[in-house]
Amino acid sequence: MDEQQFIPKKYSNIPDTGKYTWSSPSNIALVKYWGKKKDQIPENPSISFTLESCKTITSLSFSKIKSNSSFSFDIFLDDEKKDDFKPKIETFFKRIESYLPFLKDYHFVIKTSNTFPHSSGIASSASGMSALAMCLMSIEKQIIPTLTHEYFNQKASFLARLGSGSACRSVEGDLIVWGHHANIEGSSNLFGIKYPYEVHENFKNYQDTILLVDKGEKQVSSTVGHNLMHNHPFAAERFIQAHNNLNNLIQILKNGDINAFNQIVESEALSLHAMMMTSLPYFILMKPNTLEIINKIWEFRNKSGLPVSFTLDAGANVHVLYPEKDALSILEFIKNELVAYCQNGHYICDKIGFGSKQL
Ligand code: DP6
Numbered sequence: 001m002d003e004q005q006f007i008p009k010k011y012s013n014i015p016d017t018g019k020y021t022w023s024s025p026s027n028i029a030l031v032k033y034w035g036k037k038k039d040q041i042p043e044n045p046s047i048s049f050t051l052e053s054c055k056t057i058t059s060l061s062f063s064k065i066k067s068n069s070s071f072s073f074d075i076f077l078d079d080e081k082k083d084d085f086k087p088k089i090e091t092f093f094k095r096i097e098s099y100l101p102f103l104k105d106y107h108f109v110i111k112t113s114n115t116f117p118h119s120s121g122i123a124s125s126a127s128g129m130s131a132l133a134m135c136l137m138s139i140e141k142q143i144i145p146t147l148t149h150e151y152f153n154q155k156a157s158f159l160a161r162l163g164s165g166s167a168c169r170s171v172e173g174d175l176i177v178w179g180h181h182a183n184i185e186g187s188s189n190l191f192g193i194k195y196p197y198e199v200h201e202n203f204k205n206y207q208d209t210i211l212l213v214d215k216g217e218k219q220v221s222s223t224v225g226h227n228l229m230h231n232h233p234f235a236a237e238r239f240i241q242a243h244n245n246l247n248n249l250i251q252i253l254k255n256g257d258i259n260a261f262n263q264i265v266e267s268e269a270l271s272l273h274a275m276m277m278t279s280l281p282y283f284i285l286m287k288p289n290t291l292e293i294i295n296k297i298w299e300f301r302n303k304s305g306l307p308v309s310f311t312l313d314a315g316a317n318v319h320v321l322y323p324e325k326d327a328l329s330i331l332e333f334i335k336n337e338l339v340a341y342c343q344n345g346h347y348i349c350d351k352i353g354f355g356s357k358q359l
Pocket of ligand 1: 167313
């Protein structure tokens, strides 16, 4: 399987105008993607839960123009023109141009909004790039109506990856693997796939409460972050660790061992931050309240025996993960003991979800 399969044959006819709208969810990695090679190829495989409530909704209107030498588009966030988003979209379009040869034949109006606040510290690049890729695939599907559902999603994930690596895990739900792993059939560096093996009841409807510890702008952009893994003293070991953790998860997801699951997920989160702390330049993205929350979670877990755990993104916010059957008691604990550490008491209740939807 290679990139060539995503280059379409010459189009015979393209529509004059049209509009598509898609919503795509955010996702939270259990085994983290941190480090990439040229062309958005990950250094190690990752696996994530697709979320349900944290979403980006994007509509893409297109009207034919005389073919241009450059891309023609405007972008709006919540109906406000956002010229500062243009360079990122321009880069995305450049990367995907050979796979969607109609791009320079249109003027596009991209209107996007998030269900979560823009400055919440929740990255919108995964859900945003995924929603845009879905809209673009809808245009291709209109041009080539015989495209299968499977090809549509696979190419959407492939394109989304070229916008932002983790975005390729936001096309579908509910558990997605991206990156080649020897023991996961069909896994690819080029796109995300639905996790193909048995998943125990314990992980159905898994809950993720996102504690917004710091809503400020990201201290380190993910591109800068990934680059820190080049020449990193522990990079090679880290990539092996990710392969091993994903390998061990296969058995854990099957037998429903939540304690073993928690150990891997927390170790992954701390390893991700350890990589940032030991790179040059180095960063500490956790805040004092991140650590307060982690310690409270461990204390509560020891005392109550309830299987709550945490994971982190490249920031200070904490994702609290727990099974649906314990949701009542754990949510009570979160409200009583953790919300005090959130900026303005803000948190978002989310759970594992089923992927992008056309609206
Ligand atoms: C820490 O997908 O945002 O969230 O490919 O440069 O756009 P780019 O990076 P991005 O990196 C996400 C890193 C992470 C871990 C993860 O989601 O796997």
